[in-house]
Each structure stands twice: as structure tokens, then as C-alpha cells.
Amino acid sequence: MKIALLDSGIGLLAAASAVRALRPDAALVLSSDPDGMPWGPRTPEDVSARALACARAAVAHRPDALIVACNTASVHALPALRAELEPGLPVIGTVPAIKPAAAGGGPVAIWATPATTGSPYQRRLIREFAGGVEVTEVPCPGLADAVERADEAETAAAVAAAAALTPPGVRAVVLGCTHYELVADRIRDAVRPPGGAPLVLHGSAEAVAAQALRRAGARPAPAAAPSGELSVVASGRESALPPAALAYAEGRSLTAASPARG
Missing domain, CATH: 3.40.50.1860 (Rossmann fold)
Structure with missing residues (x-):
């Protein structure tokens, strides 16, 4: 195969x-x-x-x-x-894993590229699969490019910037770009506060x-x-x-x- x-x-x-x-x-x-x-x-x-x-x-x-x-x-x-x-x-x-993330209850954050964030495509998925759940769309400028180059400093800076836009108390983060799955652990560490509730990351x-x-x-x-x-x-x-x-x-x-x- x-x-x-x-x-x-x-x-x-x-x-x-x-x-x-x-x-x-x-x-x-x-x-x-x-x-x-x-x-x-x-x-x-x-x-x-x-x-x-x-x-x-x-x-x-x-x-x-x-x-x-x-x-x-x-x-x-x-x-x-x-x-x-x-x-x-x-x-x-x-497809971004919005449906399983919303099924676990909110609030949910969707990390995506600036071009995808707020796009009709992503908004349609939110309407279809996350109705009634609090969802925050988080643009992540530069993160995919930094991951592509394996640039540790730029990756850390882009993750920190996106984490600052992610509301506290988020229970799940949808990784809306395949590059982000390569740094999932760093995203989890940046979003989950010390001693906070478990954070679930949803990749595809x-x-x-x-x-x-x-x-x-x-x-x-x-x-x-x-x-x-x-x-x-x-x-x-x-x-x-x-x-x-x-x-x-x-x-x-x-x-x-x-x-x-x-």
C-alpha cells in the first residue's frame, strides 16, 4: 500500500x-x-x-x-x-477539527493563519458545528513560516503572540493549520496557565x-x-x-x- x-x-x-x-x-x-x-x-x-x-x-x-x-x-x-x-x-x-472541539463544550479557540481567520469558510464551519459554543478565532501571523524554517526563536514569539490573544479559560484549541501540529506541545504549554484545567488540542x-x-x-x-x-x-x-x-x-x-x- x-x-x-x-x-x-x-x-x-x-x-x-x-x-x-x-x-x-x-x-x-x-x-x-x-x-x-x-x-x-x-x-x-x-x-x-x-x-x-x-x-x-x-x-x-x-x-x-x-x-x-x-x-x-x-x-x-x-x-x-x-x-x-x-x-x-x-x-x-x-478540515479544522471544529466539530469534535465543540462537542466537548466551550470555550474553544481556533488558531489559524491570518488568511483563514475570519474567512467565510471558517465562519461556515463554526456556524455548522459550534453553534451555542463560545468560539474565539485567533490569527497566528508568522507561525507557519517559523515552523517551516524550524526557527525556534520565531516560533516561540509567534506562539506567545497567539497565546496572548487566546482568552483565559479556553478548554480546547483547534489547530487550524497543519504546521501547528508540529509544535502542539509548545502551544499547549503557552495557553494552559500553571495549575489550570486540562487543555485539549484538536488537530486533523x-x-x-x-x-x-x-x-x-x-x-x-x-x-x-x-x-x-x-x-x-x-x-x-x-x-x-x-x-x-x-x-x-x-x-x-x-x-x-x-x-x-x-
């Missing part, structure tokens, strides 16, 4: 690691766009075109499913990706990984021998994991089972 993932950068690591946890024997294809990132400031048409290019590069590896491991691409490119690739190849988008990686297996007709087998292959494609070029990816446990876990192929 082979699962492909696409994103502008290393935000796909969280979902890739989640796939590997469920199926250590699965081959992975990571297709990103370092030449064109970040995608957030781009027009919807440009995001769609770049996501399609990443998808086509991944499809050349003949995967059994494709995860769009990027919130921005899922908003703007999912219809085009599905129109081109389905039903032959299942395409799984990434585990849910999309499980959905990808279902759509590929496979079952979880976490005890399988870790013999899966790892292929990396960067803006259409066969490559290797960027050094910044290895700054995160999710990136290191992908290289532990087998060497990258490029």
Missing part, C-alpha cells in the same frame, strides 16, 4: 507520521512546493494550480490514496483535485490518516513490520526530506523505518 500527501511545505509531516503509526509498512510519497510556498497569500486559482502540480507529481508514484495535508489547499483546491483524480484515486482533504492528522486508509480499502495494522518506503518530491523534483523536517519528531520518525528515496 502507498499513501501520498501534498502540502506547500512540511506541514504534511504530522499526517504522514499518523499514517506511519497506523501502517508502519505503508510506502509514503511526500509532495511539497518549496518553490511556491507559502500558499496562504496566493489567489485561490494559484493555490489550486500549485496543488494540482504537486498532486500530479505524487500520482506518478502510483499511490492508493492522496491526502491534501494542507488547510489552505483543502479550501481552494479540493474540488479541482477530486475532479481530476477521482474516482480512480481517493482524495482526502483536511489522525483523522485524515484513518480516512485515507479507509478510502484505500486498508485496515490499521500498527504492529506491521516497518518496511515502508519514503519518496520525497519537491516542486516536481525527486528530493529528500529538508533539514528543517528533521527538527521535529514527526520528521525523524519517517526516516527511522527506511531511508528516503530521491
Whole structure:
């Protein structure tokens, strides 16, 4: 079995690691766009075109499913990706985990990029899944870029700035950008006051990984021998994991089972 993932950068690591946890024997294809990132400031048409290019590069590896491991691409490119690739190849988008966060009661904070915060897309999800729950939308300028570069100082500053905008007493934080899942522990530490109530973070990686297996007709087998292959494609070029990816446990876990192929 082979699962492909696409994103502008290393935000796909969280979902890739989640796939590997469920199926250590699965081959992975990571297709990103370092030449064109970040995608957030781009027009919807440009995001769609770049996501399609990443998808086509991944499809050349003949995967059994494709995860769009990027919130921005899922908003703007999912219809085009599905129109081109389905039903032959299942395409799984990434949606902020607002529904499960709201199900636990409020108040809830949604950390997202400035472009997503306050967007019609996010507001629609809040109306549909968080009615009656107190929700605060928190813009996180610079956080995804800092995570992408594995810049510790800039990441810490961006997390602190977003935490300052997060109301005290929040019980759950939705991580509305896949990059944020790579620094989830730092976000939890910044938002939860000492001695405060437990804080639940809601990412999307585990849910999309499980959905990808279902759509590929496979079952979880976490005890399988870790013999899966790892292929990396960067803006259409066969490559290797960027050094910044290895700054995160999710990136290191992908290289532990087998060497990258490029």
C-alpha cells in the first residue's frame, strides 16, 4: 500500500507520521512546493494550480490514496483535485477539527493563519458545528513560516503572540493549520496557565490518516513490520526530506523505518 500527501511545505509531516503509526509498512510519497510556498497569500486559482502540480507529481508514484495535508489547499483546491483524480484515486482533504472541539463544550479557540481567520469558510464551519459554543478565532501571523524554517526563536514569539490573544479559560484549541501540529506541545504549554484545567488540542492528522486508509480499502495494522518506503518530491523534483523536517519528531520518525528515496 502507498499513501501520498501534498502540502506547500512540511506541514504534511504530522499526517504522514499518523499514517506511519497506523501502517508502519505503508510506502509514503511526500509532495511539497518549496518553490511556491507559502500558499496562504496566493489567489485561490494559484493555490489550486500549485496543488494540482504537486498532486500530479505524487500520482506518478502510483499511490492508493492522496491526502491534501494542507488547510489552505483543502479550501481552494479540493474540488479541482477530486475532479481530476477521482474516482480512480481517493482524495482526502483536511478540515479544522471544529466539530469534535465543540462537542466537548466551550470555550474553544481556533488558531489559524491570518488568511483563514475570519474567512467565510471558517465562519461556515463554526456556524455548522459550534453553534451555542463560545468560539474565539485567533490569527497566528508568522507561525507557519517559523515552523517551516524550524526557527525556534520565531516560533516561540509567534506562539506567545497567539497565546496572548487566546482568552483565559479556553478548554480546547483547534489547530487550524497543519504546521501547528508540529509544535502542539509548545502551544499547549503557552495557553494552559500553571495549575489550570486540562487543555485539549484538536488537530486533523489522525483523522485524515484513518480516512485515507479507509478510502484505500486498508485496515490499521500498527504492529506491521516497518518496511515502508519514503519518496520525497519537491516542486516536481525527486528530493529528500529538508533539514528543517528533521527538527521535529514527526520528521525523524519517517526516516527511522527506511531511508528516503530521491
